[in-house]
Amino acid sequence: MSTTYEHNSVRRPLEFLKQEKGVIVTYLKSDHNGFITKEQLLNEITPKTKLIVASHGSNLTGAIFPIEMIGSVCKEKGITFLVDASQTAGVLPIDMDAMNIDMLAFPGHKGLLGPQGTGGLLSSKVQWN
Numbered sequence: 001m002s003t004t005y006e007h008n009s010v011r012r013p014l015e016f017l018k019q020e021k022g023v024i025v026t027y028l029k030s031d032h033n034g035f036i037t038k039e040q041l042l043n044e045i046t047p048k049t050k051l052i053v054a055s056h057g058s059n060l061t062g063a064i065f066p067i068e069m070i071g072s073v074c075k076e077k078g079i080t081f082l083v084d085a086s087q088t089a090g091v092l093p094i095d096m097d098a099m100n101i102d103m104l105a106f107p108g109h110k111g112l113l114g115p116q117g118t119g120g121l122l123s124s125k126v127q128w129n
């Protein structure tokens with residue numbers, strides 16, 4: 001599951017998994033600030049939901065998305081939570097434990113002021129069922 005607000009770098013691999021691998025991918029409809037409610041999230045989660053992917057922040061609108069809320073729902077439901085921190089790594093504090101983030105994807109060349117083309121994927125306590 002993801003949201004309608006994601007960058008193509010998230011959307012395209014999800015669409016690949018959907019179209020080529022038969023993975024069920026759903027998108028929560030966020031408002032123009034990228035906001036989704038807890039009720040919306042709970043309504044869309046099914047027993048088959050294994051992964052939720054969401055951005056932390058947008059460079060287009062400046063919106064900061066409700067990562068803590070999504071993380072707490074993921075923890076409660078045992079769902080792996082992947083955050084796209086492309087626009088926030090090095091800019092905003094990110095505490096993977098406190099925010100219940102299982103995987104954090106980030107570029108080196110944006111807010112971390114690193115070399116072009118670098119990036120990372122931090123992973124903690126991931127269990128693929």
Ligand SMILES: Cc1ncc(COP(=O)(O)O)c(C=O)c1O
Nearest residue numbers: 007009055057059084086087107
């Ligand atoms: C939210 C988000 N995710 C992913 C990306 C892709 O980042 P990159 O160009 O470093 O691969 C961007 C780039 O603007 C972004 O804003």
